[in-house]
Every structure is written in structure tokens, then in C-alpha cells.
Amino acid sequence: MxxxxxxxxxxxxxxxxxxxxxxxxxxxxxxxxxxxxxxxxxxxxxxxxxxxxxxxxxxxxxxxxxxxxxxxxxxxxxxxxxxxxxxxxxxxxxxxxxxxxxxxxxxxxxxxxxxxxxxxxxxxxxxxxxxxxxxxxxxxxxxxxxxxxxxxxxxxxxLEQMRTGAAEGIIIDAISKFSGIPKQDVEKAYLLTNDLGLVALYSKKGDQDLYKLDVIVGRPLKPMLAQIAGSIELVLNDIEEPEMEVKYDGARIQVHKNGNTIKLFSRRLENITQALPEVLSDLKSSLIPNNIICEGEVVAYKDGKIAPFQYVLRRLRRKYQISELSEKIPLRLFLFDC
CATH class of the missing domain: 1.10.3260.10 (DNA ligase, ATP-dependent, N-terminal domain)
Structure with missing residues (x-):
């Protein structure tokens, strides 16, 4: 071609x-x-x-x-x-x-x-x-x-500056149309694999091959994002048994553990394992299952208190002298979903 x-x-x-x-x-x-x-x-x-x-x-x-x-x-x-x-x-x-x-x-x-x-x-x-x-x-x-x-x-x-308007949703629609596989099944395969290329390939092979695709530990999943609501009352009316949890001023992190290998991914699905050595160390000693995917919020600490979000950004963007900065701005991970 x-x-x-x-x-x-x-x-x-x-x-x-x-x-x-x-x-x-x-x-x-x-x-x-x-x-x-x-x-x-x-x-x-x-x-x-x-x-x-x-x-x-x-x-x-x-x-x-x-x-x-x-x-x-x-x-x-x-x-x-x-x-x-x-x-x-x-x-x-x-x-x-x-x-x-x-x-x-x-x-x-x-x-x-x-x-x-x-x-x-x-x-x-x-x-x-x-x-x-x-x-x-x-x-x-x-x-x-x-x-x-x-x-x-x-x-x-x-330079990743393509401007053709071929958005993710349009490509999913196109895969569904050419393969004859229902759009919701194509979307599910994409959610499981986070790989449009793989989804297109298996869709071309047929629906039975597409249905074999599954989550792979070590390959990050697209995060589920919060939706804007009109009011708290409207939300509570739609949920029979609402549960609340603390929203930390940090960065969303996805943890993948496969055997002795642990990888950390950002919300944008970038591998940031090397940028968070203390978080990785804590997980190695505390995350017991051998095959697991977790999500959480990583926050910065300064003077024993949770520091503003910009301190987290400084850590995530650092590529050099990471250990030195980790002593000045230590991070802690709060897991909320496994």
C-alpha cells in the first residue's frame, strides 16, 4: 500500500x-x-x-x-x-x-x-x-x-498536528460501518483495549474475533470521567444509594501490576512510572495481588500537609533529578478503585 x-x-x-x-x-x-x-x-x-x-x-x-x-x-x-x-x-x-x-x-x-x-x-x-x-x-x-x-x-x-477532523468517534463509526459490527460492540472493544488499530484489525477479521479482545494488564484504560450535573439534588434523585468520597487536589493515576512489574500511567495514558519512585516503592510493598489494575489520586505533601496541585505538576513533568525533587516534594497515592 x-x-x-x-x-x-x-x-x-x-x-x-x-x-x-x-x-x-x-x-x-x-x-x-x-x-x-x-x-x-x-x-x-x-x-x-x-x-x-x-x-x-x-x-x-x-x-x-x-x-x-x-x-x-x-x-x-x-x-x-x-x-x-x-x-x-x-x-x-x-x-x-x-x-x-x-x-x-x-x-x-x-x-x-x-x-x-x-x-x-x-x-x-x-x-x-x-x-x-x-x-x-x-x-x-x-x-x-x-x-x-x-x-x-x-x-x-x-508533530501530531493532523487536522482532518477524523475524531475518535468518527473512526469508531467507520469501523462499525465497514465491518457490519454494532457500534456498541466496537466501542466496548476500544474501551477494553484502548487501541483503535487493534479494534480495526479484529473487526475486519469478524465479530467473533473482536469479541475475544479483553483488558490487558500493562496497557492503560481510558479513564471514566465525571459528568456535569444541574445540581446535587438532581444527582441524588437518580441514585438509590449514593456514596461519597473525598476529592483530593491531585492527579489521577492508573496502576497496573503484573507479577513483579508495576507501571503507573497518567490520565493522558502516559507512562510516568519513573517520575514517581516513592509511589512505586510504596506499591511494591503494599499492593498484594499479582495481577491487578487500580486507580487513585496522587497528591503532594509539603510540611506534612497536602500541597496545592501545582506541586504535583512539577513532579509529573520532571524528567531529571527526580530523586532530589522527591525528597523536597514527596507524593502519596490514595487508591479509590481496584
Whole structure:
């Protein structure tokens, strides 16, 4: 399958505001996607390369991408930044630069989806010294093979700035339509797996295969969010036996324990295990079951009292010198659902 086929779908999706038309475009397209790349393509349609819970990331920011485009076009980085400002869109700015490239490539290939997947996998694996140069090398190869419009969508995908309006709900509707499986069953499979690509693949295999999908410890679930009510009285009238619990001023955390392995995920499903060493230590000594998923609220303590939420944010965002900060701003987890 060629990347240009996906780009055509991006263009069709961008060309309509109708949710039903977007659903139909996606439904027809899903039928044509080979099973071996269906999960990957579903992710690209959703606007991401890797689901957040995989812990994989490209690690490519705007500056690095501009360096790549400058390298393959011989256009200065300052000029490319000017294109981006003039168009008001990063992808369109990159498209304009690639369209005017002055360097000739020594090969002429069309980008295959499997090739694109391989490039992204390799780029995500580069870490440490020399990784930036390796990323620039592989991305230069990719963008050298891209047409200007392909470069637009590749840029948006890499920076997670896709704007086609293919929201989660529309993709679920499209999966239901092309597979003939009831929407509620597709939604349930997604709630259990938190993986639209996997749901699309198993839906294509048939409803019996889809019904085999289940919760996997270690893969975060989408959190159930509170709903806004008109008043407390209205809520109490709808619940026979209401229960109350304290709402802590902290951050929602999902805990997954499988054997001796414990992972912590944020509300946005990001793996934050390494950022919370004291919470992890407490769980290792107190969480007895070997296979369990729990939810709770992690709060910060300062001077023996629960500290404001901004202290929690400082901890969650910290990537370096974590142990030092954990002594200054210790965290404590209150579990409320297992």
C-alpha cells in the first residue's frame, strides 16, 4: 500500500465538514487496507504514530524537522521558518519548501506504508549520543522521496498536528460501518483495549474475533470521567444509594501490576512510572495481588500537609533529578478503585 493513497484520504477528509461523509470516506478506505498495516494506518488516521501507552515516541520537534527540510532542499532554515509563518501552518510551510527544492535526489521511489512504518520504528529507537544525526539521516531519506503534499502530511503526523477532523468517534463509526459490527460492540472493544488499530484489525477479521479482545494488564484504560450535573439534588434523585468520597487536589493515576512489574500511567495514558519512585516503592510493598489494575489520586505533601496541585505538576513533568525533587516534594497515592 502506498502512502499517496493515505494522503488522498487526508485530502478528502479535510475537504468536508460532514461527520457522515468523513465516516463514509473512512469506511470505504478501511476495506482496502491490508491487514498487516491496518493498525498502523488507523493510528495515522487518528493523528498519531504510536499510542501513548507504548512508551515509543519519535522525539522529533519542529527545529529538528526544519533542519531535515533545509538539508534536502538547500533552503535556509530561516527561509523555511518564514514559509511556516506566512502560511500559518507548519505542514503547509514544509510543503512550500519541498515544492521549491533545488537539490535533485538520486533515486525516485514512492513511499510504501510498510517502509514508512519501518522508518518511524527505527527513528523512535535512536537514543543517546549521535541519535539526532541518525534521525536527521533517516528522515532526510524519507522526505527526499516525498512529494510536496506528502511532506505536508508527514510533517503534521510527526508533530501530531493532523487536522482532518477524523475524531475518535468518527473512526469508531467507520469501523462499525465497514465491518457490519454494532457500534456498541466496537466501542466496548476500544474501551477494553484502548487501541483503535487493534479494534480495526479484529473487526475486519469478524465479530467473533473482536469479541475475544479483553483488558490487558500493562496497557492503560481510558479513564471514566465525571459528568456535569444541574445540581446535587438532581444527582441524588437518580441514585438509590449514593456514596461519597473525598476529592483530593491531585492527579489521577492508573496502576497496573503484573507479577513483579508495576507501571503507573497518567490520565493522558502516559507512562510516568519513573517520575514517581516513592509511589512505586510504596506499591511494591503494599499492593498484594499479582495481577491487578487500580486507580487513585496522587497528591503532594509539603510540611506534612497536602500541597496545592501545582506541586504535583512539577513532579509529573520532571524528567531529571527526580530523586532530589522527591525528597523536597514527596507524593502519596490514595487508591479509590481496584
Amino acid at each position: 502506498l502512502y499517496t493513497e493515505l494522503v488522498e484520504i487526508y485530502e478528502k477528509l479535510s475537504g468536508t465538514n460532514s461527520k457522515l461523509e468523513k465516516r463514509d470516506i473512512l469506511s470505504d478506505f478501511f476495506i482496502t487496507i491490508p491487514e498487516d498495516v491496518l493498525p498502523f494506518v488507523t493510528g495515522l488516521l487518528s493523528g498519531y504514530v504510536f499510542p501513548k501507552w507504548t512508551e515509543k515516541e519519535l522525539g522529533i520537534g519542529p527545529k529538528l524537522l526544519i533542519k531535515v527540510i533545509s538539508k534536502i532542499t538547500a533552503i535556509s532554515e530561516a527561509k523555511i521558518e518564514e514559509y511556516i509563518l506566512l502560511t500559518g501552518d507548519f505542514g503547509e510551510g514544509i510543503e512550500k519548501a519541498v515544492d521549491q527544492k533545488r537539490q535533485q535526489t538520486f533515486f525516485n521511489i514512492q513511499i510504501d506504508i510498510a517502509y514508512l512504518k519501518d522508518i518511524f520504528e527505527k527513528v523512535s529507537g535512536f537514543q543517546g549520543k549521535g541519535s539526532q544525526d541518525k534521525k536527521i539521516s533517516y528522515l532526510s531519506e524519507l522526505f527526499s522521496a516525498a512529494t510536496s503534499i506528502e511532506a505536508r502530511y508527514l510533517s503534521r503526523t510527526i
